[in-house]
Amino acid sequence: MNKKMSHILKRTYGAELRAITMGIVEQGRRKVEALENLGAVKNPENNNEAMEQQFRALQESMLSQFKLQQDQWQKQQEQMKIQQEQMQKSIQEQMRQMLQFQHPYGNNKEGEEGDGKLTIVTTHASSDKKNAVLSQFRRKILKLSDSIEEDISGVSKYALENMKVSWEKQFDDIKRLHLELTTEHGMEEVDDELEDIERKMNTKINNIILKIGGLKEESQAVELKRIQIPCFNRNMEEWSSFHDLFKKLVDRNAQLSEVQKLYYLKTNLRGEAFRLVQHLQVTEANYRAAWELLEKRYDNKRILFTKLIDKILDHPNINSLSAASIRNLVDSVNESIHALRAMGIPLEHADPIIARIIIRKLDKDGLIQYEHNVKKSKEIQKLEDVMDFLEQQYQALEASTSKKYAVSATY
Numbered sequence: 001m002n003k004k005m006s007h008i009l010k011r012t013y014g015a016e017l018r019a020i021t022m023g024i025v026e027q028g029r030r031k032v033e034a035l036e037n038l039g040a041v042k043n044p045e046n047n048n049e050a051m052e053q054q055f056r057a058l059q060e061s062m063l064s065q066f067k068l069q070q071d072q073w074q075k076q077q078e079q080m081k082i083q084q085e086q087m088q089k090s091i092q093e094q095m096r097q098m099l100q101f102q103h104p105y106g107n108n109k110e111g112e113e114g115d116g117k118l119t120i121v122t123t124h125a126s127s128d129k130k131n132a133v134l135s136q137f138r139r140k141i142l143k144l145s146d147s148i149e150e151d152i153s154g155v156s157k158y159a160l161e162n163m164k165v166s167w168e169k170q171f172d173d174i175k176r177l178h179l180e181l182t183t184e185h186g187m188e189e190v191d192d193e194l195e196d197i198e199r200k201m202n203t204k205i206n207n208i209i210l211k212i213g214g215l216k217e218e219s220q221a222v223e224l225k226r227i228q229i230p231c232f233n234r235n236m237e238e239w240s241s242f243h244d245l246f247k248k249l250v251d252r253n254a255q256l257s258e259v260q261k262l263y264y265l266k267t268n269l270r271g272e273a274f275r276l277v278q279h280l281q282v283t284e285a286n287y288r289a290a291w292e293l294l295e296k297r298y299d300n301k302r303i304l305f306t307k308l309i310d311k312i313l314d315h316p317n318i319n320s321l322s323a324a325s326i327r328n329l330v331d332s333v334n335e336s337i338h339a340l341r342a343m344g345i346p347l348e349h350a351d352p353i354i355a356r357i358i359i360r361k362l363d364k365d366g367l368i369q370y371e372h373n374v375k376k377s378k379e380i381q382k383l384e385d386v387m388d389f390l391e392q393q394y395q396a397l398e399a400s401t402s403k404k405y406a407v408s409a410t411y
Contacts, residue, residue, distance in 0.1 A: 148204045312333055
C-alpha cells in the first residue's frame with residue numbers, strides 16, 4: 001500500500017514539474033516572437049548587439065525561473081515524504097483500533113506495539129492456555145496409569161522392554177507439561193499428581209526388572225530415569241543428602257548436557273526451593289546459576305548445626321513410657337547425631353553432655369529403670385550406653401504391646 005501511494009504522489013508531482021518546465025519554454029518562445037515583431041530579429045545587421053543582450057537577458061530569466069521552480073519542486077518532494085509518513089502512521093493506528101474492536105474478549109485486552117508488530121495480550125487467552133495444558137497433563141497421566149495397571153504375566157522379555165520404554169516416554173511428556181504448569185502458570189498443586197504417577201511407574205518397572213532378570217545395559221541418561229532422586233523442598237537437614245546424590249548421579253554425568261541437568265534439577269525441587277529457581281529458563285548457561293542460588297540459600301553449616309542441636313534440645317519430654325514415644329526419641333537423636341558427624345563435627349567429648357540431655361527427656365519411671373540398668377554407677381554416662389538402654393526399652397514395650405493385641409484378638 002505504501003509503495004503504491006508513493007508512486008502516485010511521485011507521478012503527480014512529476015507531471016506538475018513537466019508542466020512548469022513546458023510553461024517556462026513557452027514563455028521564452030513568446031518573448032522571441034515579440035522581439036521578432038519589433039524588428040530586432042528581422043534586422044540583425046543593424047541591431048546585433050541589442051539582440052544579443054535581449055537574448056542573454058531572456059536566457060537568464062528562463063534559467064532563474066527554472067531554478068525557482070526546481071526549488072519549489074524539491075520542497076514539494078519533502079512535503080510529499082512527510083505526508084507519506086503521516087499517512088503510514090494513520091493506517092497503522094486504524095489497523096490497531098480495528099484489531100482491538102474486533103477482539104472477542106472485550107475489555108480484557110491491552111495493545112502493545114513494538115518492532116512494527118501488533119501484539120494483543122489477554123488474561124482470557126492465558127487462562128485458556130493453562131486449562132488446555134492442565135487437561136492434556138491429566139489425560140496423559142490417566143493414559144499412563146491405565147497402561148501401568150495392565151497385567152504383565154505371560155508377557156515376553158522383548159514386549160516388557162518395549163513397555164518400559166513406552167512408559168518412560170509418556171512420563172517425559174508428563175514432566176514437560178508439569179514443568180510448563182509450574183513455571184509459566186504457578187500451579188504447584190500438580191506436584192502430588194506427578195509424584196503419584198512416578199511412584200506407580202517406578203514400582204511397576206521394578207517388577208519388570210525382577211521378572212526378566214535385569215534389563216540390557218542402557219546409557220546412563222536412560223538409567224537415570226529409573227533412579228528416584230528424592231525431591232528437595234527447603235528442609236536444611238535434607239540438603240546435604242540431596243546435594244550429594246544429585247551431584248553424583250546428574251552433575252558429574254558427562255553424557256548429560258547442561259540443559260538436561262537443569263531440567264532434572266527443576267523437576268526434583270518443590271516448594272520454596274523450586275520458587276527460588278523457577279524464573280530461570282532451561283538453558284545451558286542457567287544450570288550453574290541455579291546451583292549457585294540453591295547453594296547460597298541452603299549450604300549453610302551454621303544454620304544446619306543449630307537446627308540439629310535444637311532438634312535434640314527441643315524434643316518433647318516423655319510423660320509416659322510407650323513404644324512410640326521412645327522410638328521417636330531414638331530416631332530423632334540418631335538422625336541428628338549422624339548428620340553432625342557427616343558435617344565433620346567431632347562429638348567424642350560431647351557424648352556425656354548429649355547423653356544427659358536425652359536422659360532428662362524420660363519420665364520418673366523411665367529414670368528409675370535407667371538407674372537400675374546402669375552397671376557402673378560412679379562413672380560418667382556414655383551416649384552409647386544411653387542409646388542401648390532406650391533401644392532395649394523400645395523392643396520390650398513393642399513386644400508387650402503385640403502380646404496384648406494378640407490376647408485381645410482371641411476373645
